[in-house]
Amino acid sequence: MLSSVSRDRIALAAAVVGPFAVAGGLIPFRTAISGANMALVLVVAVVAVAAIGSRLAGALAAVSAAVWFDFLLTEPYGRFTIAAGPDVLTAILLLAVGLAVSQLAARARRLHLVTITDADHLSRIHRTTQLVQSGAAPNEVVNQVRPQLVDLLHLRGCRFEQGVLLGRPPRLEPDGSITPRPVHSSSQPGELPDEDVELRVSAGGVYYGRFMLSPTPGHAVTLQARLVAVTLADRVGAAFDAARSGPDRRT
Template sequence: MRMPFRDVAALAAAVLAPFLAALALVPSRTSVTPTNLALLLVVVVVAVAALGNRWAGALAALSAAAWFDFFHTQPYQSFHIEDRADVETAVLLLLVGLVVSQLAARARVMGSVAVTDAERLERLHRAFRRVRSGGGTASELVDRIRRDLAEVLELRECRFTTAVEPDGPPPSRLRADGSVRVEGWIWDLDRQGWPEGEVELPAVAGGRVLGRFLLTPEPGAVPASAEARLVAVDLAGLAALVLDGDGWPSQTGELEDGAGRLGVDV
């Protein structure tokens, strides 16, 4: 699998940034204590981890410790350290760099997750407002929800059918709690990934199945988070309310399978 450009850039920065920082600090090594120089290199490690990932942060910590040894401990331009205090400083630089880099990387990931979850909730709110305002026929509203599902779950395909019972053996099913049921047992999404084939997501209102969304994940893709799956369940429930029509916009569009309709793959 091809590594994303951001990860490649982060790994390159993990090697080069501590080297360049240590080199730039060479004129100051006689006037600044080794401990303060090490702290400045920790700042570089944190910056790399915050912009990259935890592996880049760990590599940056190793690089910072090595170049601190090479440029700022005697004998200079050597990876040998004579002074015990310098040894302790180098080891502490490595340990602090590793710990802080992991914390910085985790904070970046958590921030990204928070932004993603907020976007999913906003997508759900937009769909709700669209339905409440009567922003289209039933077929148009359900098709918009179908496209929302494809984006929320990062699917290769998502199609809708009004058939409430599948032909042949029952397919895998995304349940109301966000879990996936396969042939009568719960599928371990985190360990096994998406099951093969389509996964159905029923559109249920008032205890009645009014249609089914058929989800096709990207091959080998990491399953969407539990939060994303719960948003998908809510979107399917919203589609069911549109189809039920009780207190919702009138259904003026045809819902049927066929070319150019909701039941085809798009």
């Protein structure tokens, strides 16, 4: 089975080559098929790339499709110029639709990874959601989630800082990535940085605090586990939001 890194590299290559190959295959038919129909064929290529790759790969495929549609399939052929007004609109729509599809595909993959996972991950999310829905105080939810994060991400330690936002430590992002990415040469895919990583807690655009995660050096963490950690932090944010909004609002 391909690793996520290998799959992303293949998707990036396909994002460049795929739309070009499809557009090239349409050249013999470009006088017989309307520009709109050729654009639809290129959208299929963008969808294929977005389905297997990252958001970046999908966006790159959308740009590549629009470029090769212009260069190979619209008059004057072989030039980055479009003579017909309808073809200009088609090229713009091709780019817009391709970008939208790449975003939707990335979102769908994330939801799939969170929901189609092992029973232990689902159990963590379910228990925390039930606690929030019961009206538990935010600190109670924090105290339940903190040891779960330690176990889930194989941490040396974890603390919660309420309302504190100091420094610029590495951050666990909503899509499960770490920014900035670890740069030491020995880092493996999924390995967290050696320093503490922040996992922010917010809801409704309001920042409530952050978990400071102390990773175990050399221990890789799966993307699924990181996405579950983000979901647990979201539940903590919901608890703070419910407490701020009053007893009648529960998430």
